[in-house]
Amino acid sequence: MMIHGFKSSNQDFSFGPWKVTAIKTHIMKSSDVEKLAEEMHMPCLPEMMFGDNVLRIQHSSGFGIEFNAKDALKRVNKHQGVVKVACAEEWQESRSDSEHSKEIVKPYDWTYTTDYKGTLLGGNETFNVVSTAERINTEKLKAREQIMFxxxxxxxxxxxxxxxVSSLSVKIRVMPSGFFLLLRFFLRVDGVLIRMNDTRLYHEADKSFMIREYTSREDKIGNLSHxxxxxxxxxxxxxxxxxVLETTYEKLEFPALSGSENAAPVSTSVPNA
Known part of the structure; x- marks a missing residue:
């Protein structure tokens, strides 16, 4: 369980042509949450909803990427799929005495699972997203380097x-050689399953692109007895x-250097057993 610091903070950190903005503020009021849920056509939103929190990386010319809760929740399945229903029923049986078990049969994904990978900024002048065979240089990331932010x-x-627990958080570290970001959706339904959707974003300071890797992992608790x-x-x-159920590897090319064609991401999926 995360430790929640409710002290509001609004930080800007500039390096080269980039600015990182991290806004952390209080949980949304219940009246605002209800209004937002209505707008998003969802029966309810997470009990701890930080709707005004954001992590943004923006280039001086305007393009960039940000991570926020509202856009992430737009990627939640509003109508449960077969796997979700089966999972919900299994969970419901194991919790038949629970008041919540009556609620989870509503037609939405009560786990708030999202495959959100960030929100691109910049209007017409934004990243050109293309599939790539390049990978994040993990060896370079392991090198001891000053963490500037x-x-x-x-x-x-x-x-x-x-x-x-169902949670979504994002963290960033900026080094002289570039920056690395991890957006993580983590879900644990006791007695049923554990699921993790990770988005990693890496930019080396001398490159005209970022590498974005998305990985989805999941297993039933019954398979994790070891x-x-x-x-x-x-x-x-x-x-x-x-x-690993799915991986996607993308290059986010800076607009000045991008071609006119958008390629679909390379995606490898494994059927959910």
């Missing part, structure tokens, strides 16, 4: 009525035990 921003969290249960609550630890 670090911030983590929580976008939403829900405890699924004390039967697990993993010590304390790790179930540690995303960094449990990730290595979860099978």
């Amino acid at each position: 670090f911030e983590e921003v929580l976008l939403f969290e829900d405890e699924l009525h004390d039967h697990g 993993v010590p249960p304390p790790l179930y609550t540690e995303p960094n630890e449990i990730s290595q035990y979860l099978p």
Whole structure:
């Protein structure tokens, strides 16, 4: 469970042509949450909704990318798919005495699972997103280097009525050689499953693009009996035990150098067993 600092902060950090903005403020008021849920055609939103929190990376010429809760929730399935219904029923059976079990049969994804990868900024002059065979240089990231700026921003969290957790957070670190960002959706439904959707964004200062890697992992709790249960609550630890279901590798090319064609992302999917 994350520790929540409710002290509001608004930070800007500039380096080269880039500016990172990290805004952290209070949980949305329930009246605002209800209004937003109505606008988004969802029965309800996460109990801890940080609708005004944002992490933004913007170039001096205007293009960039930001991460916010509202856009992330737009990617939530409004009508449960087969897997979600099966999962909900399984969870409902294991929690038949729970008040929440009556609620989860509404036609929406009560886990708030999202495949959000960020919101592109800049109107007509924005990144050109193309599929790529390039990968994030993890060796370079492991090198000891001065961290000029670090911030983590929580976008939403829900405890699924004390039967697990669903959360979305984003963190960034800026080094002299570039920056690295991780957006992580983490879901644990006790007794049912663990799911992680990670978006990694890496920019090397001398390059005219960023690399964006998206990885979706998931497994049923029943398949994780070999993993010590304390790790179930540690995303960094449990990730290595979860099978990869989907990966997408993209290059976000800067607009001045981008071609006119948009290629679809390379995506490899494994059917959900």
